[in-house]
Amino acid sequence: MKKFIVILSALLLTLTGTEAIAQKKAPDNDYNLKKAYEVLNEEKDEEKALDLPNQQLGETPDNVEALLLRAALLRNKKNYGPALSDLNHALKVNKPKKSGTPNSSIHWWKGYVYSDMGEEKKASESLGEAYRIAWKDNKENLQSIAFDYAQTLYNIKDIDGADAVYIWLAGEGRSCGA
Secondary structure (H helix, E strand, O other): OHHHHHHHHHHHHHHHHHHHHHHHOOOOOOHHHHHHHHHHHHHOOHHHHHHHHHHHHHHOOOOHHHHHHHHHHHHHOOOHHHHHHHHHHHHHHOOHHHHOOOHHHHHHHHHHHHHHOOOHHHHHHHHHHHHHHHHHHOHHHHHHHHHHHHHHHHHOOOHHHHHHHHHHHHOHHHHOOO
8 A cells, every 4th residue: 555655646746747847848828929020020911910919818818918919009000998908907917027018118008098099188197107117117218208298297288297207307317327
């Protein structure tokens, strides 16, 4: 009996180890996403490219990069509602260290979509959130985000708020290494 338990334990450990190795060597599950970028770069066909993130999201529904690509393509088609849904879902599932996409960038994109819709107040709110978060997760784009945020503040007639951000950009923005 003792010999049987030892053999069974060894077998289970072997199977568990083999399964872990198989998962590490599993084929890349971003095929459709990579193919979409190829189609965009080589064929410049956004309609054909849009089908590929859809397929990718069918396989991996929480794929942040696929959500962002589809949102960008939908934005170009002026299909703003689904683009915002994708961006909101990306924010919900995004783990920046895993995806490589800072949350501030996703809020930044939301600001662009709202701006395209003529919703400057909502654009300002999204860009304001992007600006606040970028101090921690996206310093390399902080100045660009700040500029877009200041512009939306100006567009909604928040001149004092816009001036504060512009003043930061003119002074500290250049010297803080952002």
